[in-house]
Amino acid sequence: MTRLFPIVAAMLLWSATVAEAGSYPVPDWRLESTGGETVSFHDALDDGPVLVSFWALWCAPCLKELPHLQELAQRHAGDLKVLAINVDSPRSVHKVPSFVETKGYDDLTVLLDTSGDVQRKMQTGGTMPFLALYDGNGNEIYRHTGYREGDEVELFEQVEHLLQTDVEQTSGRAIDGIQIANQFEYSYDTVTGREIVENWLDATMTQDGLTFGVLLNSQQPSEEGTRGSSVRHRFVEFSSEDLEVRAGHFYGMFGRGMLFAAYEDRVIRVDTALEGVLFRGRRGAWSGAAFSGSPSTLNVDVRGMDHTLAVHEDLTVGVTVMTWQSPETPVRDGGLLRDWATSARLDHRLPFGNLYAEYGQRTHYVFDGAGGYDEREGHALYGGLNLHHEGFGLSIEGKDYEDFTILEEADGRRALNNVPTLTREHLFTLLSRHPYQQNADDALGYQAEATWVAPRGWSALGNISRTETQRHDEVFREWYLQLEQDDLAGSHVRVGYDDRSVEGLELTTIVGEITTPVTSTSSLVLKAEHQHVVDIGSEFGNRGEFDQQFFTLEYATAPHWSFTGILEVNNKYPDQRDFLESDDPFAALQVSYVTSRGDLITVWAGKRLGGYLCAGGVCKWEPAFEGVEVFGTIRY
Numbered sequence: 001m002t003r004l005f006p007i008v009a010a011m012l013l014w015s016a017t018v019a020e021a022g023s024y025p026v027p028d029w030r031l032e033s034t035g036g037e038t039v040s041f042h043d044a045l046d047d048g049p050v051l052v053s054f055w056a057l058w059c060a061p062c063l064k065e066l067p068h069l070q071e072l073a074q075r076h077a078g079d080l081k082v083l084a085i086n087v088d089s090p091r092s093v094h095k096v097p098s099f100v101e102t103k104g105y106d107d108l109t110v111l112l113d114t115s116g117d118v119q120r121k122m123q124t125g126g127t128m129p130f131l132a133l134y135d136g137n138g139n140e141i142y143r144h145t146g147y148r149e150g151d152e153v154e155l156f157e158q159v160e161h162l163l164q165t166d167v168e169q170t171s172g173r174a175i176d177g178i179q180i181a182n183q184f185e186y187s188y189d190t191v192t193g194r195e196i197v198e199n200w201l202d203a204t205m206t207q208d209g210l211t212f213g214v215l216l217n218s219q220q221p222s223e224e225g226t227r228g229s230s231v232r233h234r235f236v237e238f239s240s241e242d243l244e245v246r247a248g249h250f251y252g253m254f255g256r257g258m259l260f261a262a263y264e265d266r267v268i269r270v271d272t273a274l275e276g277v278l279f280r281g282r283r284g285a286w287s288g289a290a291f292s293g294s295p296s297t298l299n300v301d302v303r304g305m306d307h308t309l310a311v312h313e314d315l316t317v318g319v320t321v322m323t324w325q326s327p328e329t330p331v332r333d334g335g336l337l338r339d340w341a342t343s344a345r346l347d348h349r350l351p352f353g354n355l356y357a358e359y360g361q362r363t364h365y366v367f368d369g370a371g372g373y374d375e376r377e378g379h380a381l382y383g384g385l386n387l388h389h390e391g392f393g394l395s396i397e398g399k400d401y402e403d404f405t406i407l408e409e410a411d412g413r414r415a416l417n418n419v420p421t422l423t424r425e426h427l428f429t430l431l432s433r434h435p436y437q438q439n440a441d442d443a444l445g446y447q448a449e450a451t452w453v454a455p456r457g458w459s460a461l462g463n464i465s466r467t468e469t470q471r472h473d474e475v476f477r478e479w480y481l482q483l484e485q486d487d488l489a490g491s492h493v494r495v496g497y498d499d500r501s502v503e504g505l506e507l508t509t510i511v512g513e514i515t516t517p518v519t520s521t522s523s524l525v526l527k528a529e530h531q532h533v534v535d536i537g538s539e540f541g542n543r544g545e546f547d548q549q550f551f552t553l554e555y556a557t558a559p560h561w562s563f564t565g566i567l568e569v570n571n572k573y574p575d576q577r578d579f580l581e582s583d584d585p586f587a588a589l590q591v592s593y594v595t596s597r598g599d600l601i602t603v604w605a606g607k608r609l610g611g612y613l614c615a616g617g618v619c620k621w622e623p624a625f626e627g628v629e630v631f632g633t634i635r636y
Helices: 002-016 041-046 060-075 093-103 117-121 151-164
Strands: 030-033 038-040 050-055 081-086 109-112 130-134 140-145 177-189 195-207 210-219 228-239 243-250 274-283 286-295 301-312 315-325 339-350 353-367 373-389 392-402 442-453 458-468 474-488 491-502 505-519 522-535 545-557 561-570 586-594 600-608 611-615 618-622 625-635
Touching (some): 038 041, 060 081, 093 442
Antiparallel strands (some): 030 038, 353 373, 491 505
């Protein structure tokens, strides 16, 4: 960090001479909307109260909350701005514009935070949905985590009270702000005796355009068995209307993550942050970024630059260049060679949809084992087309990746890039039990999804996807059908059918969910899932087949409590079980509580099967478990 001190000192000196109009007690940020406009949080606050909500297509409670946010934005148009921030990864973000259009969410300002940068600035802890209500001075009035039927009642009351209160706008007066969030996890396996005690404390301070941040991580022990406390991240960031400078640890993403996608996900233990300096700037139709940094576990110098130009209001083009060098790089003419990667992209917005395309090339050098080196070339092509008309939507995507993994173990596990996977992220547990994990070095495939929002509360969805290797060996195939009814005898019903092949398994799955209001602020939610699995490579004949069922029954009382019973059963033979898996049934109870300040605390107890936890096509295997877990996020 010593090389960063001159930069930090310059930023402090600069900020001391700057008197920014419209400073607020929360950091500013800018995101692009699904319509292509750039929206600033502080600019939105200049116009009055703002509601910020985080959601994703794979988050079932988020999809239930969105219609209420649309109603709120429609009812208070001109008095309240509702910023609905989508945090889908490159795996799903292409479907967002079509989803928003077909659902008719015209009064929401839908923003895209694909890199999760704003999530981190607002310290959501990755829990969704999450919303926060701000008055015109940028003071947080109300926050809430999660969604239960009836949560909208309190939200509407909070908004009505705020708009009826005479709050004097104080634009031009700088206000200092401190944000602190504490995320924790405790886990004890009663069978193995394995224990996890981990805590993440995020703290940021904002003053006159400067933000100071630090993350303290305590592991006693961590999931990997390590113990100790450390400062995992620290940074100083200066932000003005046209410039952002950050020194220390940083994240980010260029385009759809083809070359650069540094992000954090504490659930699946991904943290590909770089340490160095990041610059972002904008001027008129141009915006750009440049950085120099190193991953946490690699002795590698990485440099990157990205430029985006809005050619006109409907067409944006961009180009990314990255280069990196390590001590293990081959030497030519006395100097170390540098690997290179470049990409070009375009985003064309149509009256009835949008077209996105990106192409990248990579050159890297490897030792040939005879004292020399080989030069290898890789490429990546991704394209997507969205079409929508009234209640109809169509999303089509294609990919062709070859030898395009960039810095394979940037955090000891994951690569520094995260190319779109082109597989659907589902709302049900068993549909995520056997996922396809992306491979940027060898993948060729497509995905198409059609949606229809019909009258009288009906909607339907159909998805088909296929991925194969460059040798045309199929590695993943899926088709999925879903039918939904918003009001079937007073209940919300969703049913689906899935058929897929992945990694030698043939899976057929039937899923269903019914949500029934009990009172205006309480509800029952029943989920039932059945999956038939055939291991086509099994040596046990019919014993290579098994069935599994997954059930959850939740009773929720808004805005605080939810109680969920979980049951999973299967007819696996002993030789099909993971070595930690016991005989079924696998039963558990989960209790969640949301405080009046929006803090979330969850207690889980019971036993469960082993399975994958996935986000954006990146997965982590979780072994079978029996015991107790406590986790949550507390904000101060």
